[in-house]
Amino acid sequence: MSQPNITLYTMQTPNGIKISIALEELGLPYKVEKIDISKNTQKEEWFLKINPNGRIPALTDTFSDGKDIRLFESGSILEYLAEQYDTDYKISFPKGTREYYEMKSWLYFQNAGLGPMQGQANHFYRYAPERIEYGVNRYINESRRLYGVLDKHLSESKSGYLVGDHVSIADIAHWGWVAAAGWAGIDIEEFPHVKAWEELMAQREGTEKGRHVPTPHTIKELLKNKAAAEKEAAGTRSWVQDSMSADAKKA
Incomplete structure (x- = not known):
């Protein structure tokens, strides 16, 4: 396997931080590109070439053949990192066990x-x-x-x-x-x-x-403040509905 040339495309979500936690556990160098899903960045053509499903997280790397590999779906990315880089089984187990x-x-x-x-x-x-x-x-x-x-x-x-x-x-x-x-x-x-x-x-x-990639992980603090939680939910609710409408029109 060649040296890591990893870029993580992510946002502060439960699925997004799976990958950054795994990368930190493995001690791998990686670059981060924040994807603002509230602005539908994940639907832009350049990103769809990495993940045709238009979701985060996604990851690119240089594969063993020297060419780029583009990965999506958090479980698939976790398996890739474990199989390609976890030779000491820090976050995995030997295949077949x-x-x-x-x-x-x-x-x-x-x-x-x-x-x-x-x-x-x-x-x-x-x-x-x-x-x-x-x-x-x-x-x-x-x-x-x-x-x-x-x-x-x-x-x-x-x-x-x-x-x-x-x-x-x-x-x-x-x-x-x-x-x-x-x-x-x-x-x-x-x-x-x-x-x-x-x-x-x-x-x-x-x-x-x-957990703090690409922005601080603040869900615990947010849940302690009911007014702040509702304000956050209201803001998200608006773009969720807009995104659903846009997807329905495309379909």
């Missing part, structure tokens, strides 16, 4: 389950133009169910991490979402083992550095 496959299971649990469900809870709880009780309850309750699955699993963990005896990309994938649980109307106090795991992760230098 029990822990390797268990790590993948929890990574996909987050990418296909907890993340999408909590994302929908965010939408109906914070951003929908009107409160639709069915949508709010459906997605908050399903997110809470998934937190329960996570809590039970962590209650049986000897290391405190999701898999094996150390942190992995499975933990990194979850952390930003769990840290923002309150934004989706989920009370983390209901899940003591998840809360303890979140605090364990927060103590890591990689988490502390990576």
